[in-house]
Amino acid sequence: MAMDHHPEHPDVTVEMWTRIDEIIEENKMQPGALITVLRLCQDTVGYLPPTLLDYIAQGMNLASSQVFGVATFYSLFSLEPKGRNIIKACTGTACYVKGIKEVMNHIENKYGIKEGETTEDRRFTLEGVRCLGACGLAPVMIVGEDIHGNLDPKEVTTILEDYA
Ligand code: FES
Incomplete structure:
Protein backbone atom coordinates (compact mmCIF):
# COMPACT_ATOMS: atom_id res chain seq x y z
CA MET A 1 0.00 0.00 0.00
CA TYR A 74 2.70 18.61 29.92
CA SER A 75 6.42 18.70 30.59
CA LEU A 76 6.47 14.98 29.79
CA PHE A 77 6.24 15.88 26.13
CA SER A 78 9.03 17.37 24.10
CA LEU A 79 8.49 19.19 20.82
CA GLU A 80 12.21 19.39 20.25
CA PRO A 81 14.59 16.51 19.67
CA LYS A 82 16.49 15.45 22.77
CA GLY A 83 20.11 14.47 23.05
CA ARG A 84 21.33 10.89 23.28
CA ASN A 85 22.49 11.74 26.79
CA ILE A 86 20.21 13.72 29.05
CA ILE A 87 22.00 15.64 31.76
CA LYS A 88 19.73 16.33 34.71
CA ALA A 89 21.41 18.90 36.91
CA CYS A 90 19.83 19.22 40.34
CA THR A 91 18.81 22.78 41.12
CA GLY A 92 17.43 21.95 44.57
CA THR A 93 18.55 24.00 47.56
CA ALA A 94 21.45 21.82 48.71
CA CYS A 95 22.88 21.58 45.22
CA TYR A 96 22.34 25.25 44.64
CA VAL A 97 24.26 26.13 47.77
CA LYS A 98 27.05 23.73 46.80
CA GLY A 99 27.48 25.36 43.41
CA ILE A 100 25.41 23.54 40.81
CA LYS A 101 25.15 26.80 38.86
CA GLU A 102 28.88 26.83 38.35
CA VAL A 103 28.74 23.23 37.21
CA MET A 104 26.02 24.13 34.72
CA ASN A 105 27.98 27.14 33.50
CA HIS A 106 30.88 24.87 32.65
CA ILE A 107 28.61 22.56 30.69
CA GLU A 108 26.92 25.48 28.96
CA ASN A 109 30.21 27.03 27.91
CA LYS A 110 31.82 23.80 26.77
CA TYR A 111 28.90 22.54 24.71
CA GLY A 112 27.24 25.80 23.73
CA ILE A 113 23.85 24.98 25.20
CA LYS A 114 21.71 26.55 27.86
CA GLU A 115 19.40 24.84 30.31
CA GLY A 116 16.60 23.16 28.36
CA GLU A 117 18.65 22.98 25.16
CA THR A 118 20.21 20.21 23.11
CA THR A 119 23.54 20.29 21.30
CA GLU A 120 23.28 20.42 17.53
CA ASP A 121 24.84 16.96 17.20
CA ARG A 122 22.21 15.72 19.68
CA ARG A 123 24.83 14.44 22.01
CA PHE A 124 23.57 16.22 25.13
CA THR A 125 20.42 17.79 26.48
CA LEU A 126 20.86 19.86 29.62
CA GLU A 127 17.95 19.97 32.04
CA GLY A 128 17.59 21.56 35.44
CA VAL A 129 15.55 19.38 37.78
CA ARG A 130 14.26 19.55 41.34
CA CYS A 131 15.91 17.82 44.28
CA LEU A 132 17.03 14.34 43.25
CA GLY A 133 16.94 13.12 46.84
CA ALA A 134 20.69 12.73 47.06
CA CYS A 135 21.46 16.00 48.85
CA GLY A 136 24.35 14.37 50.77
CA LEU A 137 26.15 14.20 47.43
CA ALA A 138 25.46 17.79 46.42
CA PRO A 139 26.03 19.12 43.87
CA VAL A 140 24.56 16.27 41.87
CA MET A 141 23.72 15.53 38.26
CA ILE A 142 22.36 12.46 36.53
CA VAL A 143 23.62 11.60 33.06
CA GLY A 144 21.52 8.93 31.42
CA GLU A 145 21.28 6.34 34.22
CA ASP A 146 24.38 7.41 36.11
CA ILE A 147 24.41 9.60 39.15
CA HIS A 148 27.44 11.84 39.67
CA GLY A 149 27.83 13.58 43.02
CA ASN A 150 30.23 15.92 44.78
CA LEU A 151 30.79 17.53 41.43
CA ASP A 152 33.76 19.75 40.90
CA PRO A 153 32.82 22.29 38.20
CA LYS A 154 36.27 22.01 36.66
CA GLU A 155 35.97 18.25 36.28
CA VAL A 156 32.43 18.00 35.05
CA THR A 157 33.28 18.23 31.38
CA THR A 158 35.85 15.43 31.83
CA ILE A 159 33.05 13.24 33.19
CA LEU A 160 30.90 14.11 30.21
CA GLU A 161 33.59 13.19 27.70
CA ASP A 162 32.77 9.54 28.44
CA TYR A 163 29.29 9.97 26.98
CA ALA A 164 29.27 9.71 23.20
S1 FES B 1 19.09 19.41 46.37
FE1 FES B 1 20.16 18.30 44.89
S2 FES B 1 19.85 16.28 45.50
FE2 FES B 1 18.70 17.38 46.89
Whole structure:
Protein backbone atom coordinates (compact mmCIF):
# COMPACT_ATOMS: atom_id res chain seq x y z
CA MET A 1 0.00 0.00 0.00
CA ALA A 2 1.30 3.44 -0.87
CA MET A 3 2.22 5.42 2.21
CA ASP A 4 2.13 8.73 0.41
CA HIS A 5 -0.36 10.15 2.88
CA HIS A 6 2.45 10.41 5.39
CA PRO A 7 4.14 13.77 5.61
CA GLU A 8 7.90 13.97 5.16
CA HIS A 9 10.04 14.40 8.21
CA PRO A 10 13.75 13.58 8.51
CA ASP A 11 13.34 12.07 11.98
CA VAL A 12 10.30 9.93 11.23
CA THR A 13 10.98 6.76 9.25
CA VAL A 14 8.45 4.77 7.23
CA GLU A 15 8.38 2.15 9.99
CA MET A 16 7.65 4.85 12.53
CA TRP A 17 4.75 6.19 10.47
CA THR A 18 3.32 2.68 10.29
CA ARG A 19 3.56 2.34 14.06
CA ILE A 20 2.02 5.80 14.50
CA ASP A 21 -0.95 4.77 12.36
CA GLU A 22 -1.43 1.71 14.58
CA ILE A 23 -1.22 3.81 17.73
CA ILE A 24 -3.85 6.24 16.47
CA GLU A 25 -6.08 3.42 15.24
CA GLU A 26 -5.89 1.47 18.50
CA ASN A 27 -6.49 4.39 20.79
CA LYS A 28 -8.61 7.00 19.13
CA MET A 29 -11.89 5.72 20.58
CA GLN A 30 -10.61 5.51 24.15
CA PRO A 31 -11.31 8.20 26.72
CA GLY A 32 -8.22 10.29 27.37
CA ALA A 33 -6.78 8.88 24.17
CA LEU A 34 -4.85 11.95 23.18
CA ILE A 35 -2.35 11.74 26.02
CA THR A 36 -1.82 8.03 25.42
CA VAL A 37 -1.33 8.61 21.70
CA LEU A 38 1.13 11.45 22.33
CA ARG A 39 3.07 9.36 24.82
CA LEU A 40 3.33 6.33 22.53
CA CYS A 41 4.22 8.46 19.52
CA GLN A 42 6.92 10.19 21.54
CA ASP A 43 8.26 6.76 22.59
CA THR A 44 8.35 5.83 18.92
CA VAL A 45 10.04 8.92 17.50
CA GLY A 46 11.85 10.26 20.56
CA TYR A 47 10.00 13.57 20.51
CA LEU A 48 6.95 15.18 18.94
CA PRO A 49 7.80 17.30 15.91
CA PRO A 50 5.02 19.72 14.85
CA THR A 51 4.44 17.78 11.61
CA LEU A 52 3.62 14.74 13.72
CA LEU A 53 1.27 16.71 15.97
CA ASP A 54 -0.67 17.88 12.90
CA TYR A 55 -0.84 14.31 11.67
CA ILE A 56 -2.13 13.07 15.03
CA ALA A 57 -4.75 15.82 15.07
CA GLN A 58 -5.98 14.76 11.64
CA GLY A 59 -6.01 11.09 12.55
CA MET A 60 -7.96 11.70 15.72
CA ASN A 61 -10.30 14.30 14.28
CA LEU A 62 -9.14 16.96 16.66
CA ALA A 63 -8.13 20.54 16.08
CA SER A 64 -4.37 21.01 15.75
CA SER A 65 -4.56 23.73 18.37
CA GLN A 66 -5.97 21.25 20.87
CA VAL A 67 -3.23 18.73 20.21
CA PHE A 68 -0.51 21.41 20.41
CA GLY A 69 -2.14 22.71 23.59
CA VAL A 70 -1.89 19.34 25.33
CA ALA A 71 1.59 18.58 23.98
CA THR A 72 2.98 21.88 25.24
CA PHE A 73 1.12 21.79 28.57
CA TYR A 74 2.70 18.61 29.92
CA SER A 75 6.42 18.70 30.59
CA LEU A 76 6.47 14.98 29.79
CA PHE A 77 6.24 15.88 26.13
CA SER A 78 9.03 17.37 24.10
CA LEU A 79 8.49 19.19 20.82
CA GLU A 80 12.21 19.39 20.25
CA PRO A 81 14.59 16.51 19.67
CA LYS A 82 16.49 15.45 22.77
CA GLY A 83 20.11 14.47 23.05
CA ARG A 84 21.33 10.89 23.28
CA ASN A 85 22.49 11.74 26.79
CA ILE A 86 20.21 13.72 29.05
CA ILE A 87 22.00 15.64 31.76
CA LYS A 88 19.73 16.33 34.71
CA ALA A 89 21.41 18.90 36.91
CA CYS A 90 19.83 19.22 40.34
CA THR A 91 18.81 22.78 41.12
CA GLY A 92 17.43 21.95 44.57
CA THR A 93 18.55 24.00 47.56
CA ALA A 94 21.45 21.82 48.71
CA CYS A 95 22.88 21.58 45.22
CA TYR A 96 22.34 25.25 44.64
CA VAL A 97 24.26 26.13 47.77
CA LYS A 98 27.05 23.73 46.80
CA GLY A 99 27.48 25.36 43.41
CA ILE A 100 25.41 23.54 40.81
CA LYS A 101 25.15 26.80 38.86
CA GLU A 102 28.88 26.83 38.35
CA VAL A 103 28.74 23.23 37.21
CA MET A 104 26.02 24.13 34.72
CA ASN A 105 27.98 27.14 33.50
CA HIS A 106 30.88 24.87 32.65
CA ILE A 107 28.61 22.56 30.69
CA GLU A 108 26.92 25.48 28.96
CA ASN A 109 30.21 27.03 27.91
CA LYS A 110 31.82 23.80 26.77
CA TYR A 111 28.90 22.54 24.71
CA GLY A 112 27.24 25.80 23.73
CA ILE A 113 23.85 24.98 25.20
CA LYS A 114 21.71 26.55 27.86
CA GLU A 115 19.40 24.84 30.31
CA GLY A 116 16.60 23.16 28.36
CA GLU A 117 18.65 22.98 25.16
CA THR A 118 20.21 20.21 23.11
CA THR A 119 23.54 20.29 21.30
CA GLU A 120 23.28 20.42 17.53
CA ASP A 121 24.84 16.96 17.20
CA ARG A 122 22.21 15.72 19.68
CA ARG A 123 24.83 14.44 22.01
CA PHE A 124 23.57 16.22 25.13
CA THR A 125 20.42 17.79 26.48
CA LEU A 126 20.86 19.86 29.62
CA GLU A 127 17.95 19.97 32.04
CA GLY A 128 17.59 21.56 35.44
CA VAL A 129 15.55 19.38 37.78
CA ARG A 130 14.26 19.55 41.34
CA CYS A 131 15.91 17.82 44.28
CA LEU A 132 17.03 14.34 43.25
CA GLY A 133 16.94 13.12 46.84
CA ALA A 134 20.69 12.73 47.06
CA CYS A 135 21.46 16.00 48.85
CA GLY A 136 24.35 14.37 50.77
CA LEU A 137 26.15 14.20 47.43
CA ALA A 138 25.46 17.79 46.42
CA PRO A 139 26.03 19.12 43.87
CA VAL A 140 24.56 16.27 41.87
CA MET A 141 23.72 15.53 38.26
CA ILE A 142 22.36 12.46 36.53
CA VAL A 143 23.62 11.60 33.06
CA GLY A 144 21.52 8.93 31.42
CA GLU A 145 21.28 6.34 34.22
CA ASP A 146 24.38 7.41 36.11
CA ILE A 147 24.41 9.60 39.15
CA HIS A 148 27.44 11.84 39.67
CA GLY A 149 27.83 13.58 43.02
CA ASN A 150 30.23 15.92 44.78
CA LEU A 151 30.79 17.53 41.43
CA ASP A 152 33.76 19.75 40.90
CA PRO A 153 32.82 22.29 38.20
CA LYS A 154 36.27 22.01 36.66
CA GLU A 155 35.97 18.25 36.28
CA VAL A 156 32.43 18.00 35.05
CA THR A 157 33.28 18.23 31.38
CA THR A 158 35.85 15.43 31.83
CA ILE A 159 33.05 13.24 33.19
CA LEU A 160 30.90 14.11 30.21
CA GLU A 161 33.59 13.19 27.70
CA ASP A 162 32.77 9.54 28.44
CA TYR A 163 29.29 9.97 26.98
CA ALA A 164 29.27 9.71 23.20
S1 FES B 1 19.09 19.41 46.37
FE1 FES B 1 20.16 18.30 44.89
S2 FES B 1 19.85 16.28 45.50
FE2 FES B 1 18.70 17.38 46.89
